[in-house]
Amino acid sequence: MNAPRAAAGGRFNRLVMRLLKIGTVSGLLLVLLAEMSSHMVGEKPPYTSWVSWVQCATSLYAIGVYTWYRPGRKTWIAVAAVVSLAATGIDAVFDQGPRGVGTAELMALGLLLLFAVRHWDAAPGRWVAFALGAAILVIGVRLFVYDGSAVAGTVLIGMGISTVVGFGAYLRSMDKLRRETQEEVRRAERLELAREMHDFVAHHVTGMVVLAQAGQVAATDPLKSFADIEEAGLAALASMRRMVRMLRDDDAAGGVNPLGDLSQIEDLVDRFTREGTDASCFISPELAGAVAPEIAATAHRVVREALTNVRKHARGATRVRVVVAAAGGQGVEVSVRDDGRAARGRLGREALAASGGGLGLVGLRERVETVGGQLRAQPRPEGGWETAAWLPRAVPEVPVGTAGS
Structure with a gap:
């Protein structure tokens, strides 16, 4: 389709x-x-x-x-x-x-x-x-x-009311279950972020330490070294403010997975290939060192979720293509394409796209939009499925006074 x-x-x-x-x-x-x-x-x-x-x-x-x-x-x-x-x-x-x-x-x-x-x-x-x-x-x-209609008519009305109330209660329980499941997805994302926040902060602090050590042994301008350290410190503070804001905001989506980066995307694809599907990966060399850690983590999450959906929903998929490429001067395009068919015809991934996506895509879409990106998941005209995200190379700055510290 x-x-x-x-x-x-x-x-x-x-x-x-x-x-x-x-x-x-x-x-x-x-x-x-x-x-x-x-x-x-x-x-x-x-x-x-x-x-x-x-x-x-x-x-x-x-x-x-x-x-x-x-x-x-x-x-x-x-x-x-x-x-x-x-x-x-x-x-x-x-x-x-x-x-x-x-x-x-x-x-x-x-x-x-x-x-x-x-x-x-x-x-x-x-x-x-x-x-x-x-x-x-x-x-x-x-x-x-x-004559004779009152009792029978009242019984029929009572039965009708019971049926309507039962069906309405069923729909209400389904609505409640979906809301609770979505909230559980968001809560799990925030807990994951809270558990791994120290790793993200350590990444920035380690960079500051390396800059300070290099400034002591290299014959460079001290002002230049201090400026580099200041820049790294400001980046660390900005990341902290964003993460604290997402943790404290009840309506916010989960944050990013700081343990994922562009280099680990190749490991994801390799493991997927070992599980029996021919998968290939291309990551544009010009993105090395040019993408903020939070953006790289989000790209990693997009690929991980997309490969999971291929495994769960794509019937007969023989090829999967993962591409992480530069999009213009300030963007990154992450795409995962397969040649499989929906697991249950129209009730498969096409239905997920028409209804706004499954629960896994809910958390993924919120992560992508949190860092200023856009996500799409849709059938391909030539057959198969595509999950793609456009991400900025740097996360939009958060004003100092908005999150507190």
Whole structure:
């Protein structure tokens, strides 16, 4: 599957979901129209009563809330529940005849109950789900007015409510599990950074010591030696500020892996080759010593994650090509390409790309963006998969006062 086909698949899925919603709303409107005009022999149609028009307006509001509902707008659902209860009360006080209007409203409120349970903790509170359940139950007062229909109708409504609540609770648990897993990824990245921070600092401090020792034995200008030491010290402080900021920021992504560098990328590829896949690696010689340690560590992480994904998701991959090359004067392009197929067709890596990536790519994307880079993971037009990142050669400076020390 090539990139245009993957994009077309994403558009097709969105189109299907939109058509499904349009079909649902159209069906509810047709049901509302039918129940406003249908009646038994010898009865007046509901549209002849003002009470039915109040209930019709309530149904239209419930359908509208379902149509335009977005997460975070649960207040609209609360209003729909209160309005429905009021409409049922009006029906009980001003008896319009044998049967009221409420079938379409009942189905719309059932769909809203799914949202209310899924977004259980959203404002204005959990009571919205209980109010909505009560509105659905008592709506039977309008509908089940014929002999023998009350008990059976109430049982069916109760079963429907149980099904909707169960499915909504399942979706809520899936949402919670995904959030917890993503947070665990971020926490693991921060813990890894905290454990290895002393190695990164030691790298900079060792450079300062070497400069100081060289200044003592070499016949160089002392001012030049001090300037070099100052530059190395400022770089160390900047790295420390960035790492401390990422550790202290609850919403920040994990930092970088200071133990990885460009030279270790070749070791990754060699180990991958020994595991049975033909992999080759090219690292541009001009990048030696020209890339900040944090950028080199991030490049190492990109290659490591990409090779892991090849092993997990690429079926029949026979060749893997890893390239770390200069991109312009101030950038680095890291790419990992393979010729494999998705492990489970459209449910494999193409689906990950359409949905924003798997959990491994979540942490990887955050690392890349933290140092000012960009990440993409997508099918290749000629077949296979590509994971690529553009990185700056130097990490953007952090103002001295932003992180504290």
